[in-house]
Amino acid sequence: MTNDIISNMLTKIRNANLAKHYIVQVESTKITNSIIRVLHKEGFIYKYEEIEKKPYKYLLISLKYKGKEKKRIITELKRISKPGLKVYTNKKEIPKVLGGIGVAILSTSQGVMTDKEARQHGIGGEILCYVW
Template sequence: MTTDIIADMLTRIRNANLVRHRLVQVIKTNLTISVTQILKEEGYIADYEEIELSKKSYLLLSLKYYNQKRQPIITGLKRVSKPGLRIYVNKNNLPIVINNLGIAILSTSKGILTNNKAKKLGVGGEVLCYIW
């Protein structure tokens, strides 16, 4: 069992993108469900579904690609706040990822949000990752 679920999820997505897989399986937790919903809302993945294999629950993510050459929509993923070093921002210092071409996912008091939604709600929190 991994202790950093988000890092595990990002690594699985990154590896699947590199070899152009259409599906990737990640461990199902409340945190990974929230991050997956954000990825779907923002258009980084096509869809996801919950599956259960040998009494363990997983999420099956469908990755999106541009064209016949299968250029991935997700070009980069970066884990920011780690278990050994937590990174927090307030509402005035929310991160901007590649001139707003990417998103930052934050864990706030209002739930898991993107940097744009956190700015609208006027909240800060822990920066989980950057996706572009």
């Protein structure tokens, strides 16, 4: 069992993506559900589904690829805030990932959201990860 559920989830998605698998299974928690919902909304994953096998809950994530060559939609997942070192930002200093091409996922007082949504709401928070 790992202490950092988010890093574990990002690593599983990264490895499945590099191996060009279509489906990956990760542990279902409140925070992983929120991050996956944001990735789905931003178009990085095809779909996701929560499976419950007592006493565990899992998320089955369908990864997205382009064309016959199966070009990856997600080129990189990078964990920013870690259990040993939390990284916070205020509303004025929210980073732009690759000049706006990528997405920063933040945990805010109003839930997990992208950097664009946080700027629109005028709130900062903990920077969980970067995706591009």
